[in-house]
Amino acid sequence: MSRFIRRCLTPMPVLTGLAALGATHAYAADTQHAPEKKRDHAHSKTVPRAAETEATGEESGHENIQVVGSPMNPLHDNMGLSRMPQDILHTPQQINVVSQMLMKQQNVKSLDEALRNVPGVTSSIGEGAGGMNGDQFLIRGFQAQNDIYEDGLRDFGVYSRDAFNLESIAVIKGPSSDVFGNGTTGGAINMKTKTPGLTNRYSAEFNGGSGGYYRGMLDVNQRINDSTAFRVTGMGNENNIVGRDFIYSHRWGIAPSIAFGLGKRTTLVLQYMHQQENSVPDFGVPVVTKPGSSIGAPITEYGIRRTNFYGTDNDQNATNSNMETARLSYKLNDHITFYNDARVGEYFRTFAASKATCDQTCVNNYFLHNPNSALVARSGPVGAGNGSAGGTFMAPLPYQQWSWSAQDVGSMVANFHTGWLRHQLVAGFDIEHVNDRRSQSTYLKAKPYANLVNPNPYVGNLDLVSGDSNPAGLVNLSGLGAKSNSSGAAFDTGLFLFDQVWFTNWLSIKGGFRWDRWQTRYDLTGGNTALYPDTHFRNTTSVFNPNVSLLLTPDEHQTYYFTWSRSTTPMGMYVTNGSVPIRPPANTIAAPEKASLYEVGAKYSAFHDRMGFTASLFRLEKNNATNADPVTGEVVSTGDTQRNQGLELSVGGTILRGWTINATYALYDSETTSSLTKANLGKQVQYVPHNQATLWSVYDAFADKPYNVAFGGGLTWRQHVWLNAANTAKVPSNLDFDAVISHRFNPHWKVAMNGYNLANRLNYQSLFSNRATPTAGRTFLGQLSYTY
Numbered sequence: 068m069s070r071f072i073r074r075c076l077t078p079m080p081v082l083t084g085l086a087a088l089g090a091t092h093a094y095a096a097d098t099q100h101a102p103e104k105k106r107d108h109a110h111s112k113t114v115p116r117a118a119e120t121e122a123t124g125e126e127s128g129h130e131n132i133q134v135v136g137s138p139m140n141p142l143h144d145n146m147g148l149s150r151m152p153q154d155i156l157h158t159p160q161q162i163n164v165v166s167q168m169l170m171k172q173q174n175v176k177s178l179d180e181a182l183r184n185v186p187g188v189t190s191s192i193g194e195g196a197g198g199m200n201g202d203q204f205l206i207r208g209f210q211a212q213n214d215i216y217e218d219g220l221r222d223f224g225v226y227s228r229d230a231f232n233l234e235s236i237a238v239i240k241g242p243s244s245d246v247f248g249n250g251t252t253g254g255a256i257n258m259k260t261k262t263p264g265l266t267n268r269y270s271a272e273f274n275g276g277s278g279g280y281y282r283g284m285l286d287v288n289q290r291i292n293d294s295t296a297f298r299v300t301g302m303g304n305e306n307n308i309v310g311r312d313f314i315y316s317h318r319w320g321i322a323p324s325i326a327f328g329l330g331k332r333t334t335l336v337l338q339y340m341h342q343q344e345n346s347v348p349d350f351g352v353p354v355v356t357k358p359g360s361s362i363g364a365p366i367t368e369y370g371i372r373r374t375n376f377y378g379t380d381n382d383q384n385a386t387n388s389n390m391e392t393a394r395l396s397y398k399l400n401d402h403i404t405f406y407n408d409a410r411v412g413e414y415f416r417t418f419a420a421s422k423a424t425c426d427q428t429c430v431n432n433y434f435l436h437n438p439n440s441a442l443v444a445r446s447g448p449v450g451a452g453n454g455s456a457g458g459t460f461m462a463p464l465p466y467q468q469w470s471w472s473a474q475d476v477g478s479m480v481a482n483f484h485t486g487w488l489r490h491q492l493v494a495g496f497d498i499e500h501v502n503d504r505r506s507q508s509t510y511l512k513a514k515p516y517a518n519l520v521n522p523n524p525y526v527g528n529l530d531l532v533s534g535d536s537n538p539a540g541l542v543n544l545s546g547l548g549a550k551s552n553s554s555g556a557a558f559d560t561g562l563f564l565f566d567q568v569w570f571t572n573w574l575s576i577k578g579g580f581r582w583d584r585w586q587t588r589y590d591l592t593g594g595n596t597a598l599y600p601d602t603h604f605r606n607t608t609s610v611f612n613p614n615v616s617l618l619l620t621p622d623e624h625q626t627y628y629f630t631w632s633r634s635t636t637p638m639g640m641y642v643t644n645g646s647v648p649i650r651p652p653a654n655t656i657a658a659p660e661k662a663s664l665y666e667v668g669a670k671y672s673a674f675h676d677r678m679g680f681t682a683s684l685f686r687l688e689k690n691n692a693t694n695a696d697p698v699t700g701e702v703v704s705t706g707d708t709q710r711n712q713g714l715e716l717s718v719g720g721t722i723l724r725g726w727t728i729n730a731t732y733a734l735y736d737s738e739t740t741s742s743l744t745k746a747n748l749g750k751q752v753q754y755v756p757h758n759q760a761t762l763w764s765v766y767d768a769f770a771d772k773p774y775n776v777a778f779g780g781g782l783t784w785r786q787h788v789w790l791n792a793a794n795t796a797k798v799p800s801n802l803d804f805d806a807v808i809s810h811r812f813n814p815h816w817k818v819a820m821n822g823y824n825l826a827n828r829l830n831y832q833s834l835f836s837n838r839a840t841p842t843a844g845r846t847f848l849g850q851l852s853y854t855y
Contacts (some may be wrong), residue, residue, distance in 0.1 A: 077363055083735045086430065139168055139721060153491075155286065159628035160240060161668055163237070165235060175230050177229055187207045188204055190832050190833045202225075206255075207240065208755035211250075211254065211255070213226075221474060231322070231429070233259070235261060240664050241253070245563060246581070263298040265290050265329055269286070270285075270853065272284050276849055279315075281301050282304045298324050300321070304311075308349070312375055313376045316347075318345070320342035333838055337392070340388075348384045350840070357430070358431065363790070365831060371519065372493070373499050375519075375520075375522055376522060377443050377522050385418075389413045389414070394409075402481060406479070407475070415468070415469055416467070423442075429442055448730045463529060472501040479493070489569040491564070500564045505552070506551065507533075508532065550601070552591065555591070565614070570611050573621050576616070580612060581612050584634075587602075608637040608660065624676070629667045634662045635661050666683055681718075682714070693800075710740050711738075711752055714732075714734045750793060751789050753789050755788065758784075760782075763780070764781060778809075782802065787799050802828055803825070806822045806825060818852075
């Protein structure tokens with residue numbers, strides 16, 4: 068019996084190897100960066116993080132079990148960032164990781180799907196004449212559309228990121244301006260990509276299922292010599308959305324990379340990523356206030372079918388995204404390592420969407436009179452003027468967008484002593500430039516209204532022309548004039564320095580700062596220049612963001628910390644994904660947003676690193692908050708002071724042999740503490756739920772037998788959220804049940820079936836102040852994969 072129990076407690080190596088498939092690097096704990104102490108060699112990480120081993124002691128006649136970590140416990144994983152050299156356990160911030168194993172078990176296809184495992188992350192629809200779409204996230208209720216990173220470099224593109232080339236995803240909660248630069252009020256999202264390794268691996272998989280879903284993936288890693296390897300990943304994807312009419316997405320991507328000097332003092336990784344998509348943007352259903360009620364809700368809560376699509380057959384979202392990356396590391400000696408990461412990105416986009424609005428007449432007709440006479444405007448709400456006369460309907464005008472960006476980050480990590488004090492110093496520079504140009508188009512024909520109950524998307528040719536050919540159809544953007552062309556650019560120079568000092572083996576303090584000089588310009592040209600002269604804005608902002616942390620590390624398995632940090636978001640941050648990146652000089656309250664974080668937390672890697680536990684209490688304060696006008700979609704500076712505080716918990720790892728779990732919980736208490744608008748004072752911050760939780764668990768039964776089967780599932784739950792600062796509109800709670808079952812025919816072939824939203828609940832994922840998008844209905848997806 069004791070032998071059986073010991074075997075059950077030993078994590079199953081076969082499942083782990085398959086879960087780590089496609090990963091060429093799984094980071095071990097970086098002992099060079101840990102405090103100097105007597106290490107417990109029985110627990111040392113001497114093999115990759117994904118490995119879990121069992122050894123038999125022949126002389127003693129009994130088993131000696133050596134368990135080394137779990138792929139579902141990320142606490143000893145390296146962050147993959149030169150600016151954050153410590154592993155997650157020793158980083159004094161709450162960090163949620165979506166691991167490769169979790170993504171494979173859930174068959175994650177996109178960044179948006181992966182982040183549903185992270186509490187405090189909400190998807191939002193972009194607004195304004197820029198018509199933002201793609202990946203638009205909020206972290207702890209604060210905008211993060213400019214805080215998406217890939218291998219520590221900012222990804223400026225406005226597109227939906229596929230997961231085909233992602234190894235893992237980390238959400239670093241709270242302000243991190245000292246590491247990433249301007250922004251990161253609620254946190255930062257960092258995607259770790261798949262890179263070459265010295266072990267040959269070949270894999271392919273095919274998916275098919277509900278909603279006309281077809282997806283193929285390829286991952287080839289080839290060793291060239293003892294220090295050089297090549298890798299290429301590819302994807303083709305075509306699908307509709309179950310429960311949403313006329314919505315589809317066609318995309319494909321490829322990401323080749325080559326690494327030189329693997330295992331050497333100097334390592335260079337060259338990467339290229341291309342992703343292309345043609346899809347229909349889904350701006351959801353209108354939020355309405357039922358007569359006699361004071362709280363608005365999505366119209367689908369009152370009998371309208373969740374399948375209703377209020378767009379037209381002219382809507383489209385065509386994106387072409389490219390990134391070229393070079394990452395260099397040089398280990399000078401045992402104490403000093405230099406890094407340089409550089410990226411150039413080019414992004415192209417053609418966009419046209421419809422913004423559904425059900426005004427008071429529409430509401431009254433539906434609830435009080437004849438529902439079939441309720442009409443929805445597909446050009447947005449009534450606004451204040453266009454190129455000719457006021458009171459016309461405003462919409463996210465069709466446009467073409469060309470963007471490019473360049474970034475170079477150089478850093479040094481130095482480990483040294485000054486007397487009896489041990490230091491780890493990180494210093495470097497960050498230079499980035501982003502440029503964006505847009506050309507607005509207009510329709511010569513007006514968009515016809517849609518029937519609220521039975522909308523018809525087929526409106527025919529609306530005669531799309533350039534804005535200069537029809538200046539009367541241009542929108543008066545943010546009161547700056549009806550212009551056909553806009554261009555924005557920003558240049559940032561950043562310097563950072565922080566030092567961690569160990570007073571004893573278990574007590575250290577970490578402090579530092581980052582200084583940035585953010586230069587921006589914005590130009591509006593074209594249209595009716597006699598009525599609206601061309602406009603040019605310039606702005607330069609210098610910011611200083613410090614942080615300090617106190618860490619207690621009794622041993623290599625536990626960390627307790629207190630952190631204070633500050634971040635700044637100057638106006639002009641959202642060059643590529645904002646309609647007006649710089650506010651007019653006359654706007655006296657358009658100062659930079661500033662946020663401060665106070666956080667105390669604990670991290671514990673338990674049971675021989677099979678399980679990882681984290682807990683944090685935080686208080687996040689932001690002044691001069693921005694908000695989106697529900698009528699025009701314009702992002703304006705409100706001058707409000709907002710606060711979010713709460714508790715976040717997480718657990719991940721291997722419970723018993725073959726039984727893995729990942730669970731999170733968040734309790735938030737948010738409030739607008741100061742506002743120029745009395746109706747907002749004391750109200751809950753929009754998009755911030757009071758409670759949120761996730762659970763996912765899978766058990767692999769009979770793992771070494773031909774009749775093996777892995778099965779499991781979980782849920783994601785989010786309490787209702789308010790859609791505006793005045794708390795007069797909300798979406799109900801989300802509850803989503805998912806499941807998986809799989810079988811391995813042999814070490815090479817595997818078949819799996821995933822089910823999503825098994826209860827077929829009406830949930831809402833993408834949110835905005837006057838609209839919400841229903842999520843997909845009950846969906847099944849089968850997968851056949853081959854690995855060698």
